[in-house]
Amino acid sequence: MPDIPSDRPWLAAYERYGISATIDMPEDNTSLLEVFERNFRRYGQKPAYICMGASISFKQLDLYSRQIASYLQSLGLAKGDKVGVMMPNILQYPIVALGILRAGMILVNVNPLYTSRELSHQLDDSGVKALFIVENFAKTYQEATNKSKVKNVIVCKLGDMLGLLKGTVVNLVARHVKKMIPSYNLPESNSFKEALNSVSASKYKRPDLNLSDVALLQYTGGTTGVAKGAMLSHGNLVANMLQISALMDSAFDDDANANDVILTALPLYHVFSFMVCGMYGMYQGYAGLLIPNPRDLDGLIKEMAKYKPSFIPAVNTLFNGLVNKESFAALDFSNLKAAIGGGTSVLPSVAKEWHKITGLPIVEGYGLSETSPVVAFNPMTIAEFTGKIGIPASSTDIILIDDDENEVAIGERGEICVKGPQVMIGYQNRPDETAETFTATGYLKTGDIGIMDDKGFTKIVDRKKDMILVSGFNVYPNEIEEIMSEHPAVKECGAIGIPSAERGEDPKIFVVKKGEVTEQELLDFGKKNLTGYKRPRHVQFVDELPKSNVGKILRKELRKMEGLD
DSSP states (O other): OOOOOTTOTTHHHHHHHTOOSOOOOOOTTOOHHHHHHHHHHHHTTSEEEEETTEEEEHHHHHHHHHHHHHHHHHTTOOTTOEEEEEOOSSTHHHHHHHHHHHTTOEEEEOOTTOOHHHHHHHHHHHTOSEEEEEGGGHHHHHHOSSOTTOOEEEEEOTTTTSOHHHHHHHHHIIIIISOOOOOOOOTTOEEHHHHHHSSOGGGOOOOOOOTTSEEEEEEEOOTTSSOEEEEEEHHHHHHHHHHHHHHHHTTSOOOTTOOOEEEEOSOTTSHHHIIIIIIHHHHHTOEEEEOSOTTOHHHHHHHHHHHOOSEEEEOHHHHHHHHTOHHHHTSOOTTOOEEEEOSSOOOHHHHHHHHHHHSSOEEEEEEOGGGSSEEEEOOTTOSSOOSSOBEEOTTOEEEEEOTTSOBOOTTSEEEEEEESTTSOSEETTOHHHHHHHBOTTSOEEEEEEEEEOTTSOEEEEEESSOOEEETTEEEOHHHHHHHHTTSTTEEEEEEEEEEETTTEEEEEEEEEESSOOOHHHHHHHHHHHSOTTTSOSEEEEOSOOOBOTTSOBOHHHHHHHTTOO
């Protein structure tokens, strides 16, 4: 735990809003397993997760996750081995994620929308030995290279946990009506049902774990254009659960008998949703309403009408989509306790419309994959949207520094740096990048430029890095440039983010041609080789790119050309 100086301005805000200044961490020889086991006993028959009209209780989640843990152990996998999960928000996700952790293994979240190329990198870098994948994306895995370390592939179907009749119908519709499943051939794979039922839960061997053991490998964009895995320990994740709890307890009663539902529309493979909807939701005994396809706003709104969620964590894109649907405005919001914004800044215009429709402000927080993720938040009892990221989480110190790592004065611009029990161990396989990410005094450098006011509330005003934020996802220009430059008609290109009302920012590339090529051909090339949120949405042809005297593309000049700087 960091020693937080007594003159930090946000300490008075803790008192004002009734937020505990510190968290009490459990003993070092404990882990997430104690948290899960407590919850399984405490919440028993309460629904843990709901999806497509089916639900599983905490008691069932206990059994199913132990069966998956037993299965993984029966494969000969050992404590500390990595197991990937590549699926959207369906009932199998929490079962498998908890099974991996209960087996003492390391969960590796994999974006199911990855291209084969992106998947190849993550499989190689993480060293996963087993992969759970929904069959919709099995062809992506089949076409991936660098998968020699993956010894076991378990293929799930969308309807596997929906009951025999409904599950059969859902699988038939997905395959034959909606044509969602490209044909694939993975002869060595097992089915999810085989994995779930082949080994008894009684065979489970509870591993010895402690707070310093790695629990999660969460991939984030790399400054060198390659995604890198942030190693998050059991202690990191437990700390962040307790930090969120300190915030929520200041505003809401911790009632174990409450029937609160937390909308889980953001994908659980994203660290914001993984912690807030997944880990913290289970910690509090909420029922997680899993939405496999949040882009289907009409379907999402029907689920919200049916289950009346108490908590709605979302990103600006989703808030904006909802407030522009008449059917959303017609919902009953009497159960709604809080709307929580994260991932990227919520636009004031969207926040205003949300408040008008629901009667509640959007409460923004701030975090990173490297911080499990929550770093700061606004108090839950604010009357209006603030446009700020709030105050540091309990037991968290934030400083703002200049380029020489000197702290700047209150009211001055500086890079936001964080120290706290939720900060990662480091990046896997990248000791040099890990070292560069921390200051000499041990603070994690976020790359975001902020201004802190005299009450300890911080506003983000700029980015030190060239990162592009698309719907809450980090996109690094290097990766776009590297891949788009492989097109035979592209001599070189530079990428920046430009404003988007729908997604916050869209990637745009400036291209110097060496052959005939159209804008559409480049957009199609990007679509083939990059995940949806990373692919360029705009192309501009130029005769040359602005560069420094050592040949580095000056993205700041590209932004000026776009009228952004």
